[in-house]
Protein backbone atom coordinates (compact mmCIF):
# COMPACT_ATOMS: atom_id res chain seq x y z
CA UNK A 1 0.00 0.00 0.00
CA UNK A 2 1.13 3.51 -0.77
CA UNK A 3 1.40 5.84 2.21
CA UNK A 4 -1.49 8.27 2.00
CA UNK A 5 -0.74 11.98 2.12
CA UNK A 6 -3.13 13.88 4.33
CA UNK A 7 -4.88 17.15 3.53
CA UNK A 8 -2.52 19.62 5.24
CA UNK A 9 0.54 18.04 3.64
CA UNK A 10 -1.10 18.29 0.24
CA UNK A 11 -1.41 22.04 0.70
CA UNK A 12 2.15 22.60 1.91
CA UNK A 13 4.28 20.21 -0.14
CA UNK A 14 3.95 22.15 -3.45
CA UNK A 15 5.40 25.19 -1.68
CA UNK A 16 8.45 23.37 -0.33
CA UNK A 17 10.58 23.85 -3.44
CA UNK A 18 9.85 27.59 -3.95
CA UNK A 19 10.49 28.30 -0.25
CA UNK A 20 13.75 26.36 -0.32
CA UNK A 21 14.90 28.22 -3.43
CA UNK A 22 14.06 31.55 -1.79
CA UNK A 23 16.06 30.57 1.28
CA UNK A 24 19.10 29.61 -0.81
CA UNK A 25 18.79 32.80 -2.81
CA UNK A 26 18.66 34.87 0.37
CA UNK A 27 21.61 33.04 1.92
CA UNK A 28 23.82 33.32 -1.17
CA UNK A 29 22.88 36.97 -1.65
CA UNK A 30 23.73 37.93 1.92
CA UNK A 31 26.98 35.94 1.68
CA UNK A 32 27.83 38.08 -1.37
CA UNK A 33 27.95 35.14 -3.78
CA UNK A 34 25.24 36.82 -5.88
CA UNK A 35 26.10 40.50 -6.36
CA UNK A 36 23.09 42.83 -5.85
CA UNK A 37 23.66 44.35 -9.29
CA UNK A 38 22.83 40.98 -10.84
CA UNK A 39 20.07 39.90 -8.50
CA UNK A 40 18.94 41.63 -5.29
CA UNK A 41 18.22 39.54 -2.20
CA UNK A 42 14.61 38.52 -1.56
CA UNK A 43 14.51 40.67 1.57
CA UNK A 44 15.57 43.72 -0.46
CA UNK A 45 12.76 43.02 -2.91
CA UNK A 46 10.37 42.79 0.00
CA UNK A 47 11.70 46.09 1.33
CA UNK A 48 11.11 47.72 -2.04
CA UNK A 49 7.57 46.39 -1.99
CA UNK A 50 6.95 47.86 1.45
CA UNK A 51 8.39 51.23 0.47
CA UNK A 52 6.40 51.44 -2.73
CA UNK A 53 3.27 50.42 -0.88
CA UNK A 54 3.81 53.19 1.66
CA UNK A 55 4.11 55.83 -1.04
CA UNK A 56 0.97 54.41 -2.65
CA UNK A 57 2.80 54.01 -5.96
CA UNK A 58 2.57 50.23 -6.02
CA UNK A 59 -1.17 50.16 -5.48
CA UNK A 60 -1.71 52.70 -8.26
CA UNK A 61 0.30 50.69 -10.76
CA UNK A 62 -1.30 47.45 -9.64
CA UNK A 63 -4.85 48.67 -9.95
CA UNK A 64 -4.15 50.20 -13.35
CA UNK A 65 -2.64 46.95 -14.67
CA UNK A 66 -5.43 44.88 -13.18
CA UNK A 67 -8.03 47.19 -14.66
CA UNK A 68 -6.49 46.90 -18.13
CA UNK A 69 -6.18 43.15 -17.87
CA UNK A 70 -9.78 42.63 -16.80
CA UNK A 71 -11.27 45.10 -19.25
CA UNK A 72 -9.36 43.57 -22.16
CA UNK A 73 -10.24 40.07 -20.98
CA UNK A 74 -13.93 40.83 -20.66
CA UNK A 75 -14.15 42.48 -24.07
CA UNK A 76 -12.07 39.87 -25.92
CA UNK A 77 -13.58 36.95 -24.00
CA UNK A 78 -17.14 38.07 -24.67
CA UNK A 79 -16.54 38.59 -28.37
CA UNK A 80 -14.68 35.28 -28.67
CA UNK A 81 -17.39 33.44 -26.77
CA UNK A 82 -20.22 34.90 -28.82
CA UNK A 83 -18.45 34.23 -32.12
CA UNK A 84 -17.66 30.66 -31.03
CA UNK A 85 -21.27 30.23 -29.97
CA UNK A 86 -22.78 31.43 -33.23
CA UNK A 87 -20.33 29.60 -35.44
CA UNK A 88 -20.77 26.44 -33.38
CA UNK A 89 -24.55 26.51 -33.61
CA UNK A 90 -25.28 28.06 -36.99
CA UNK A 91 -23.97 26.59 -40.22
CA UNK A 92 -24.53 29.88 -42.03
CA UNK A 93 -22.57 31.88 -39.51
CA UNK A 94 -19.81 29.27 -39.60
CA UNK A 95 -19.56 29.51 -43.38
CA UNK A 96 -19.39 33.27 -43.22
CA UNK A 97 -16.89 33.78 -40.43
CA UNK A 98 -14.88 30.71 -39.50
CA UNK A 99 -12.31 30.85 -42.30
CA UNK A 100 -11.69 34.55 -41.74
CA UNK A 101 -11.26 34.07 -38.01
CA UNK A 102 -8.89 31.17 -38.53
CA UNK A 103 -6.80 33.35 -40.82
CA UNK A 104 -6.64 36.25 -38.35
CA UNK A 105 -5.81 33.82 -35.57
CA UNK A 106 -2.52 32.96 -37.19
CA UNK A 107 -1.23 36.51 -36.93
CA UNK A 108 0.65 36.89 -33.62
CA UNK A 109 -1.32 39.62 -31.93
CA UNK A 110 1.85 41.12 -30.43
CA UNK A 111 3.01 41.86 -33.97
CA UNK A 112 0.21 44.38 -34.15
CA UNK A 113 1.59 46.55 -31.35
CA UNK A 114 3.32 49.07 -33.64
CA UNK A 115 0.18 49.38 -35.73
CA UNK A 116 -2.02 49.72 -32.67
CA UNK A 117 0.23 52.44 -31.24
CA UNK A 118 -0.15 54.37 -34.47
CA UNK A 119 -3.91 53.91 -34.36
CA UNK A 120 -4.59 54.67 -30.73
CA UNK A 121 -1.43 56.30 -29.42
CA UNK A 122 -0.11 54.92 -26.16
CA UNK A 123 -3.17 55.57 -24.03
CA UNK A 124 -5.43 52.95 -22.46
CA UNK A 125 -7.22 51.96 -25.66
CA UNK A 126 -4.15 50.47 -27.28
CA UNK A 127 -3.35 48.16 -24.36
CA UNK A 128 -6.92 47.06 -23.86
CA UNK A 129 -7.22 46.44 -27.58
CA UNK A 130 -4.14 44.23 -27.69
CA UNK A 131 -5.18 42.24 -24.62
CA UNK A 132 -8.70 41.79 -25.99
CA UNK A 133 -7.29 40.58 -29.29
CA UNK A 134 -4.99 38.09 -27.58
CA UNK A 135 -7.79 36.71 -25.40
CA UNK A 136 -10.35 36.51 -28.19
CA UNK A 137 -8.89 33.62 -30.17
CA UNK A 138 -8.33 30.99 -27.48
CA UNK A 139 -11.83 31.62 -26.16
CA UNK A 140 -13.26 31.48 -29.67
CA UNK A 141 -11.52 28.26 -30.69
CA UNK A 142 -12.41 26.38 -27.53
CA UNK A 143 -16.01 27.56 -27.45
CA UNK A 144 -16.46 26.67 -31.10
CA UNK A 145 -14.92 23.23 -30.73
CA UNK A 146 -16.74 22.62 -27.47
CA UNK A 147 -20.09 23.25 -29.09
CA UNK A 148 -19.21 21.32 -32.23
CA UNK A 149 -18.19 18.28 -30.23
CA UNK A 150 -21.27 18.01 -28.02
CA UNK A 151 -22.53 14.44 -28.33
CA UNK A 152 -25.11 14.38 -31.16
CA UNK A 153 -26.83 11.47 -29.46
CA UNK A 154 -27.50 13.58 -26.38
CA UNK A 155 -28.96 16.32 -28.55
CA UNK A 156 -31.21 13.78 -30.29
CA UNK A 157 -32.26 12.47 -26.90
CA UNK A 158 -33.11 16.00 -25.76
CA UNK A 159 -35.23 16.55 -28.83
CA UNK A 160 -37.01 13.26 -28.28
CA UNK A 161 -37.86 14.49 -24.80
CA UNK A 162 -39.38 17.68 -26.17
CA UNK A 163 -36.52 20.13 -25.61
CA UNK A 164 -35.87 22.76 -28.23
CA UNK A 165 -34.44 26.24 -28.67
CA UNK A 166 -33.22 27.83 -25.46
CA UNK A 167 -34.08 24.86 -23.28
CA UNK A 168 -32.08 22.53 -25.51
CA UNK A 169 -29.16 24.95 -25.49
CA UNK A 170 -29.02 25.47 -21.74
CA UNK A 171 -29.73 21.86 -20.79
CA UNK A 172 -27.52 20.04 -23.25
CA UNK A 173 -25.38 22.11 -25.62
CA UNK A 174 -23.91 24.63 -23.20
CA UNK A 175 -23.13 22.18 -20.36
CA UNK A 176 -21.69 19.80 -22.92
CA UNK A 177 -19.35 22.49 -24.22
CA UNK A 178 -18.54 23.97 -20.84
CA UNK A 179 -15.38 22.04 -20.01
CA UNK A 180 -13.88 23.02 -23.34
CA UNK A 181 -14.94 26.64 -22.86
CA UNK A 182 -13.26 26.71 -19.45
CA UNK A 183 -10.05 25.33 -20.94
CA UNK A 184 -10.14 28.26 -23.37
CA UNK A 185 -10.70 30.72 -20.54
CA UNK A 186 -7.84 29.35 -18.49
CA UNK A 187 -5.51 29.48 -21.43
CA UNK A 188 -6.58 33.00 -22.31
CA UNK A 189 -5.90 34.19 -18.76
CA UNK A 190 -2.25 33.31 -19.36
CA UNK A 191 -2.33 35.13 -22.68
CA UNK A 192 -3.91 38.09 -20.94
CA UNK A 193 -0.99 38.60 -18.50
CA UNK A 194 1.65 37.95 -21.11
CA UNK A 195 0.14 40.45 -23.53
CA UNK A 196 -0.26 43.07 -20.86
CA UNK A 197 3.37 42.79 -19.74
CA UNK A 198 4.63 43.26 -23.26
CA UNK A 199 2.26 46.13 -24.01
CA UNK A 200 3.08 47.93 -20.77
CA UNK A 201 6.78 47.46 -21.20
CA UNK A 202 6.77 48.91 -24.68
CA UNK A 203 4.39 51.79 -24.30
CA UNK A 204 2.88 53.02 -21.08
CA UNK A 205 3.00 55.75 -18.45
CA UNK A 206 1.70 53.54 -15.70
CA UNK A 207 1.19 49.93 -14.68
CA UNK A 208 3.53 47.22 -13.43
CA UNK A 209 5.30 46.92 -16.77
CA UNK A 210 5.96 50.65 -16.80
CA UNK A 211 7.21 50.46 -13.21
CA UNK A 212 9.77 47.86 -14.26
CA UNK A 213 10.92 49.81 -17.31
CA UNK A 214 11.16 52.98 -15.29
CA UNK A 215 13.20 51.21 -12.60
CA UNK A 216 15.61 50.04 -15.26
CA UNK A 217 16.54 53.61 -16.05
CA UNK A 218 17.51 54.18 -12.44
CA UNK A 219 19.09 50.73 -12.05
CA UNK A 220 16.59 49.81 -9.31
CA UNK A 221 17.12 46.07 -9.46
CA UNK A 222 14.81 45.38 -6.52
CA UNK A 223 11.85 47.08 -8.22
CA UNK A 224 12.42 45.18 -11.46
CA UNK A 225 12.45 41.86 -9.64
CA UNK A 226 9.42 42.94 -7.63
CA UNK A 227 7.38 43.49 -10.78
CA UNK A 228 8.41 40.09 -12.14
CA UNK A 229 7.34 38.48 -8.87
CA UNK A 230 4.04 40.34 -9.02
CA UNK A 231 3.31 39.01 -12.50
CA UNK A 232 4.09 35.51 -11.32
CA UNK A 233 1.75 35.90 -8.36
CA UNK A 234 -1.05 37.27 -10.50
CA UNK A 235 -0.60 34.53 -13.04
CA UNK A 236 -0.84 31.93 -10.30
CA UNK A 237 -3.84 33.68 -8.77
CA UNK A 238 -5.82 33.72 -11.99
CA UNK A 239 -5.03 30.05 -12.50
CA UNK A 240 -6.26 29.22 -9.01
CA UNK A 241 -9.49 31.13 -9.60
CA UNK A 242 -10.01 29.38 -12.95
CA UNK A 243 -9.48 26.00 -11.29
CA UNK A 244 -11.94 26.84 -8.55
CA UNK A 245 -14.57 27.78 -11.12
CA UNK A 246 -13.89 24.55 -13.00
CA UNK A 247 -14.14 22.51 -9.82
CA UNK A 248 -17.50 24.05 -9.05
CA UNK A 249 -19.02 23.91 -12.53
CA UNK A 250 -17.66 20.54 -13.54
CA UNK A 251 -18.44 18.73 -10.29
CA UNK A 252 -20.11 15.91 -12.20
CA UNK A 253 -16.84 15.22 -13.96
CA UNK A 254 -14.73 14.48 -10.91
CA UNK B 255 -56.56 5.81 -44.98
CA UNK B 256 -55.69 2.92 -42.78
CA UNK B 257 -56.29 4.80 -39.59
CA UNK B 258 -59.83 3.49 -39.09
CA UNK B 259 -58.80 -0.05 -38.27
CA UNK B 260 -60.53 -0.16 -34.88
CA UNK B 261 -58.04 -1.01 -32.14
CA UNK B 262 -54.84 -0.25 -34.03
CA UNK B 263 -52.50 2.19 -32.35
CA UNK B 264 -49.59 2.46 -34.75
CA UNK B 265 -50.02 1.77 -38.46
CA UNK B 266 -47.09 1.73 -40.85
CA UNK B 267 -48.07 1.48 -44.48
CA UNK B 268 -45.40 0.84 -47.12
CA UNK B 269 -42.92 2.95 -45.17
CA UNK B 270 -39.67 3.72 -46.93
CA UNK B 271 -36.48 5.28 -45.69
CA UNK B 272 -33.40 5.96 -47.78
CA UNK B 273 -29.98 7.16 -46.69
CA UNK B 274 -27.69 8.48 -49.41
CA UNK B 275 -29.70 6.75 -52.15
CA UNK B 276 -29.46 3.44 -50.30
CA UNK B 277 -32.84 2.09 -49.19
CA UNK B 278 -32.72 1.04 -45.54
CA UNK B 279 -36.42 0.40 -45.07
CA UNK B 280 -38.22 -0.58 -48.22
CA UNK B 281 -41.95 -1.03 -47.76
CA UNK B 282 -42.60 -1.77 -44.12
CA UNK B 283 -46.20 -2.71 -43.34
CA UNK B 284 -46.99 -3.11 -39.69
CA UNK B 285 -50.06 -2.63 -37.55
CA UNK B 286 -49.67 -2.55 -33.81
CA UNK B 287 -52.67 -2.73 -31.50
CA UNK B 288 -53.21 -0.63 -28.39
CA UNK B 289 -51.26 -2.13 -25.53
CA UNK B 290 -49.43 -4.62 -27.71
CA UNK B 291 -45.78 -5.46 -27.09
CA UNK B 292 -43.87 -5.99 -30.32
CA UNK B 293 -40.25 -7.07 -30.53
CA UNK B 294 -38.15 -6.30 -33.59
CA UNK B 295 -35.17 -8.52 -34.41
CA UNK B 296 -32.78 -8.56 -37.33
CA UNK B 297 -29.15 -8.38 -38.23
CA UNK B 298 -27.00 -5.43 -37.31
CA UNK B 299 -27.56 -2.55 -39.72
CA UNK B 300 -30.89 -3.87 -41.05
CA UNK B 301 -32.70 -0.72 -39.98
CA UNK B 302 -34.19 -1.52 -36.58
CA UNK B 303 -33.09 1.71 -34.96
CA UNK B 304 -34.18 3.60 -38.04
CA UNK B 305 -37.65 2.11 -37.69
CA UNK B 306 -37.87 3.24 -34.07
CA UNK B 307 -36.63 6.72 -34.88
CA UNK B 308 -39.30 7.02 -37.57
CA UNK B 309 -42.04 6.00 -35.13
CA UNK B 310 -40.61 8.45 -32.58
CA UNK B 311 -40.83 11.16 -35.22
CA UNK B 312 -37.14 11.95 -34.85
CA UNK B 313 -36.68 11.44 -38.55
CA UNK B 314 -38.79 11.87 -41.68
CA UNK B 315 -39.78 8.91 -43.82
CA UNK B 316 -39.36 9.05 -47.58
CA UNK B 317 -42.42 7.10 -48.62
CA UNK B 318 -45.61 5.46 -47.33
CA UNK B 319 -47.33 6.64 -44.18
CA UNK B 320 -47.22 6.29 -40.43
CA UNK B 321 -50.35 6.85 -38.38
CA UNK B 322 -50.40 7.03 -34.62
CA UNK B 323 -53.79 6.86 -32.94
CA UNK B 324 -55.44 7.59 -36.27
CA UNK B 325 -53.39 10.73 -36.96
CA UNK B 326 -50.72 10.95 -39.62
CA UNK B 327 -47.31 11.40 -37.99
CA UNK B 328 -45.28 14.20 -39.47
CA UNK B 329 -43.18 15.54 -36.61
CA UNK B 330 -42.04 14.58 -33.14
CA UNK B 331 -44.33 11.89 -31.76
CA UNK B 332 -45.52 13.42 -28.49
CA UNK B 333 -47.19 10.21 -27.34
CA UNK B 334 -43.96 8.23 -27.53
CA UNK B 335 -40.89 8.09 -25.36
CA UNK B 336 -37.73 6.37 -26.48
CA UNK B 337 -35.05 4.60 -24.49
CA UNK B 338 -31.65 4.17 -26.09
CA UNK B 339 -29.08 1.41 -25.92
CA UNK B 340 -26.47 3.76 -24.51
CA UNK B 341 -28.77 5.28 -21.90
CA UNK B 342 -27.94 8.85 -22.86
CA UNK B 343 -28.20 10.28 -19.38
CA UNK B 344 -26.88 13.83 -19.08
CA UNK B 345 -23.66 13.46 -17.08
CA UNK B 346 -23.93 17.02 -15.73
CA UNK B 347 -27.35 16.51 -14.23
CA UNK B 348 -28.03 14.56 -11.08
CA UNK B 349 -30.11 11.40 -11.41
CA UNK B 350 -33.31 13.07 -10.26
CA UNK B 351 -32.85 15.97 -12.69
CA UNK B 352 -32.21 13.52 -15.50
CA UNK B 353 -35.52 11.85 -14.75
CA UNK B 354 -37.24 15.24 -14.66
CA UNK B 355 -35.91 16.20 -18.09
CA UNK B 356 -38.61 17.93 -20.13
CA UNK B 357 -41.10 17.97 -17.25
CA UNK B 358 -42.70 21.19 -16.11
CA UNK B 359 -44.29 22.54 -12.97
CA UNK B 360 -44.04 20.55 -9.77
CA UNK B 361 -42.15 17.61 -11.22
CA UNK B 362 -39.96 16.52 -8.30
CA UNK B 363 -42.60 14.22 -6.79
CA UNK B 364 -43.32 12.53 -10.10
CA UNK B 365 -39.64 12.04 -10.82
CA UNK B 366 -39.13 10.55 -7.37
CA UNK B 367 -42.07 8.21 -7.88
CA UNK B 368 -40.64 7.09 -11.22
CA UNK B 369 -37.29 6.39 -9.56
CA UNK B 370 -39.10 4.43 -6.87
CA UNK B 371 -40.75 2.31 -9.57
CA UNK B 372 -37.35 1.22 -10.82
CA UNK B 373 -35.99 0.77 -7.30
CA UNK B 374 -33.58 3.70 -7.27
CA UNK B 375 -35.31 6.29 -5.08
CA UNK B 376 -32.21 6.59 -2.90
CA UNK B 377 -29.88 7.51 -5.75
CA UNK B 378 -31.67 10.69 -6.83
CA UNK B 379 -28.86 13.01 -5.74
CA UNK B 380 -26.03 11.00 -7.34
CA UNK B 381 -24.24 11.86 -10.55
CA UNK B 382 -24.95 9.34 -13.33
CA UNK B 383 -21.22 8.53 -13.50
CA UNK B 384 -21.53 6.95 -10.05
CA UNK B 385 -24.11 4.37 -11.19
CA UNK B 386 -23.55 0.89 -12.62
CA UNK B 387 -24.58 0.11 -16.19
CA UNK B 388 -27.81 -1.56 -15.11
CA UNK B 389 -28.67 1.29 -12.77
CA UNK B 390 -28.10 3.82 -15.54
CA UNK B 391 -30.55 1.93 -17.75
CA UNK B 392 -33.08 1.86 -14.94
CA UNK B 393 -32.76 5.64 -14.64
CA UNK B 394 -33.25 5.93 -18.40
CA UNK B 395 -36.35 3.75 -18.05
CA UNK B 396 -37.66 5.95 -15.24
CA UNK B 397 -37.01 9.03 -17.37
CA UNK B 398 -39.09 7.54 -20.20
CA UNK B 399 -41.90 6.35 -17.92
CA UNK B 400 -42.30 9.56 -15.96
CA UNK B 401 -43.98 11.10 -19.01
CA UNK B 402 -46.65 8.39 -18.88
CA UNK B 403 -46.18 7.68 -22.58
CA UNK B 404 -48.80 5.86 -24.64
CA UNK B 405 -45.96 4.32 -26.59
CA UNK B 406 -42.65 3.16 -25.19
CA UNK B 407 -39.90 2.62 -27.74
CA UNK B 408 -36.95 0.56 -26.56
CA UNK B 409 -33.83 0.48 -28.73
CA UNK B 410 -31.74 -2.42 -27.42
CA UNK B 411 -31.97 -0.99 -23.93
CA UNK B 412 -30.39 -4.05 -22.35
CA UNK B 413 -27.75 -4.83 -24.94
CA UNK B 414 -24.86 -3.66 -22.81
CA UNK B 415 -25.89 -5.47 -19.64
CA UNK B 416 -24.77 -8.80 -18.27
CA UNK B 417 -27.09 -11.80 -18.56
CA UNK B 418 -28.43 -11.70 -14.98
CA UNK B 419 -29.12 -7.98 -14.94
CA UNK B 420 -30.74 -8.35 -18.32
CA UNK B 421 -33.26 -10.91 -17.10
CA UNK B 422 -33.99 -8.72 -14.09
CA UNK B 423 -34.59 -5.73 -16.34
CA UNK B 424 -36.77 -7.76 -18.69
CA UNK B 425 -38.97 -8.69 -15.75
CA UNK B 426 -39.08 -5.07 -14.62
CA UNK B 427 -40.10 -3.84 -18.08
CA UNK B 428 -42.75 -6.54 -18.37
CA UNK B 429 -44.16 -5.74 -14.94
CA UNK B 430 -44.37 -2.03 -15.66
CA UNK B 431 -45.87 -2.67 -19.08
CA UNK B 432 -48.59 -4.88 -17.58
CA UNK B 433 -49.36 -2.22 -15.00
CA UNK B 434 -49.34 0.87 -17.26
CA UNK B 435 -50.75 -0.83 -20.38
CA UNK B 436 -48.80 1.23 -22.92
CA UNK B 437 -47.95 0.06 -26.42
CA UNK B 438 -44.32 -0.93 -26.80
CA UNK B 439 -41.79 -1.70 -29.51
CA UNK B 440 -38.60 -3.40 -28.38
CA UNK B 441 -35.59 -3.67 -30.66
CA UNK B 442 -33.26 -6.43 -29.60
CA UNK B 443 -30.51 -8.75 -30.77
CA UNK B 444 -31.54 -11.38 -28.30
CA UNK B 445 -34.24 -13.69 -29.68
CA UNK B 446 -34.80 -15.22 -26.29
CA UNK B 447 -35.44 -11.77 -24.85
CA UNK B 448 -37.92 -11.06 -27.65
CA UNK B 449 -39.83 -14.27 -26.99
CA UNK B 450 -39.75 -13.67 -23.24
CA UNK B 451 -41.55 -10.31 -23.28
CA UNK B 452 -43.23 -9.72 -26.62
CA UNK B 453 -46.72 -10.55 -27.85
CA UNK B 454 -45.31 -10.63 -31.33
CA UNK B 455 -41.85 -10.85 -32.87
CA UNK B 456 -41.06 -9.39 -36.26
CA UNK B 457 -37.90 -9.94 -38.26
CA UNK B 458 -36.52 -7.31 -40.63
CA UNK B 459 -34.38 -8.34 -43.55
CA UNK B 460 -33.44 -6.38 -46.66
CA UNK B 461 -35.66 -3.51 -45.58
CA UNK B 462 -38.79 -5.65 -45.29
CA UNK B 463 -40.61 -7.57 -42.60
CA UNK B 464 -39.99 -11.22 -43.43
CA UNK B 465 -41.38 -12.82 -40.31
CA UNK B 466 -44.31 -11.79 -38.16
CA UNK B 467 -44.83 -14.28 -35.39
CA UNK B 468 -47.38 -14.20 -32.59
CA UNK B 469 -46.09 -15.54 -29.29
CA UNK B 470 -49.09 -17.15 -27.64
CA UNK B 471 -47.39 -18.22 -24.45
CA UNK B 472 -49.00 -17.53 -21.09
CA UNK B 473 -47.29 -15.00 -18.81
CA UNK B 474 -45.12 -15.09 -16.78
CA UNK B 475 -43.14 -17.09 -19.31
CA UNK B 476 -40.94 -19.96 -18.31
CA UNK B 477 -37.74 -19.97 -20.27
CA UNK B 478 -37.15 -23.64 -19.52
CA UNK B 479 -40.49 -24.51 -21.06
CA UNK B 480 -40.31 -26.50 -24.32
CA UNK B 481 -42.88 -24.34 -26.11
CA UNK B 482 -40.70 -21.34 -25.32
CA UNK B 483 -37.63 -23.08 -26.70
CA UNK B 484 -39.57 -24.02 -29.85
CA UNK B 485 -40.49 -20.42 -30.51
CA UNK B 486 -36.90 -19.30 -30.09
CA UNK B 487 -35.70 -22.11 -32.30
CA UNK B 488 -38.19 -21.31 -35.02
CA UNK B 489 -37.22 -17.65 -35.20
CA UNK B 490 -33.54 -18.47 -35.14
CA UNK B 491 -34.04 -20.98 -37.92
CA UNK B 492 -35.68 -18.33 -40.04
CA UNK B 493 -32.81 -15.93 -39.41
CA UNK B 494 -30.27 -18.65 -40.11
CA UNK B 495 -31.84 -19.51 -43.43
CA UNK B 496 -29.77 -16.70 -44.83
CA UNK B 497 -26.70 -17.85 -43.01
CA UNK B 498 -27.02 -21.35 -44.46
CA UNK B 499 -27.44 -20.10 -47.99
CA UNK B 500 -24.35 -17.99 -47.63
CA UNK B 501 -22.44 -20.86 -46.15
CA UNK B 502 -23.36 -23.01 -49.13
CA UNK B 503 -21.92 -20.35 -51.38
CA UNK B 504 -18.71 -20.42 -49.41
CA UNK B 505 -18.55 -24.21 -49.65
CA UNK B 506 -18.92 -24.04 -53.41
CA UNK B 507 -16.22 -21.46 -53.81
CA UNK B 508 -13.47 -22.74 -51.57
CA UNK B 509 -14.04 -26.39 -50.75
CA UNK B 510 -10.50 -27.00 -49.59
CA UNK B 511 -10.40 -24.58 -46.68
CA UNK B 512 -13.68 -25.42 -45.02
CA UNK B 513 -12.99 -28.85 -43.51
CA UNK B 514 -10.15 -27.38 -41.49
CA UNK B 515 -12.42 -24.79 -39.96
CA UNK B 516 -14.96 -27.44 -39.16
CA UNK B 517 -12.49 -29.69 -37.48
CA UNK B 518 -11.32 -26.86 -35.32
CA UNK B 519 -14.85 -25.94 -34.29
CA UNK B 520 -15.90 -29.51 -33.57
CA UNK B 521 -13.86 -29.48 -30.38
CA UNK B 522 -16.64 -27.50 -28.70
CA UNK B 523 -19.50 -29.84 -27.75
CA UNK B 524 -22.67 -29.26 -29.76
CA UNK B 525 -24.89 -28.59 -26.75
CA UNK B 526 -22.87 -25.72 -25.33
CA UNK B 527 -22.73 -24.22 -28.79
CA UNK B 528 -26.47 -24.10 -28.98
CA UNK B 529 -26.92 -22.53 -25.57
CA UNK B 530 -24.32 -19.94 -26.27
CA UNK B 531 -25.78 -18.84 -29.55
CA UNK B 532 -29.30 -18.72 -28.20
CA UNK B 533 -28.15 -16.53 -25.36
CA UNK B 534 -26.17 -14.22 -27.58
CA UNK B 535 -28.94 -13.96 -30.08
CA UNK B 536 -28.52 -13.38 -33.75
CA UNK B 537 -25.22 -11.59 -34.01
CA UNK B 538 -23.16 -14.62 -33.11
CA UNK B 539 -25.34 -17.18 -34.69
CA UNK B 540 -23.67 -17.89 -37.96
CA UNK B 541 -21.94 -21.01 -36.78
CA UNK B 542 -20.90 -23.80 -39.03
CA UNK B 543 -23.28 -26.73 -38.85
Ligand SMILES: Nc1ncnc2c1ncn2[C@@H]1O[C@H](COP(=O)(O)OP(=O)(O)OP(=O)(O)O)[C@@H](O)[C@H]1O
Nearest residue numbers: 273274278296297298299300301302303304305443
Ligand atom coordinates in the same frame (compact mmCIF):
# COMPACT_ATOMS: atom_id res chain seq x y z
N1 LIG C 1 -28.03 9.24 -40.14
C1 LIG C 1 -27.67 8.30 -41.02
N2 LIG C 1 -27.02 8.63 -42.16
C2 LIG C 1 -26.66 7.69 -43.06
N3 LIG C 1 -26.88 6.38 -42.92
C3 LIG C 1 -27.51 5.97 -41.80
C4 LIG C 1 -27.94 6.90 -40.81
N4 LIG C 1 -28.53 6.21 -39.81
C5 LIG C 1 -28.46 4.92 -40.17
N5 LIG C 1 -27.86 4.77 -41.36
C6 LIG C 1 -27.65 3.50 -42.08
O1 LIG C 1 -28.85 2.79 -42.10
C7 LIG C 1 -28.66 1.43 -41.87
C8 LIG C 1 -29.52 0.96 -40.73
O2 LIG C 1 -29.09 1.58 -39.53
P1 LIG C 1 -29.77 1.25 -38.14
O3 LIG C 1 -29.06 2.06 -37.12
O4 LIG C 1 -31.22 1.42 -38.25
O5 LIG C 1 -29.40 -0.29 -37.97
P2 LIG C 1 -29.79 -1.27 -36.79
O6 LIG C 1 -30.64 -2.33 -37.35
O7 LIG C 1 -30.33 -0.52 -35.65
O8 LIG C 1 -28.37 -1.87 -36.44
P3 LIG C 1 -27.79 -2.28 -35.00
O9 LIG C 1 -28.41 -3.57 -34.66
O10 LIG C 1 -26.32 -2.44 -35.26
O11 LIG C 1 -28.09 -1.18 -34.06
C9 LIG C 1 -27.17 1.24 -41.63
O12 LIG C 1 -26.60 0.73 -42.80
C10 LIG C 1 -26.67 2.61 -41.35
O13 LIG C 1 -25.38 2.78 -41.85
Ligand SMILES: [Mg+2]
Nearest residue numbers: 302303304409
Ligand atom coordinates in the same frame (compact mmCIF):
# COMPACT_ATOMS: atom_id res chain seq x y z
MG1 LIG D 1 -29.56 0.03 -33.72
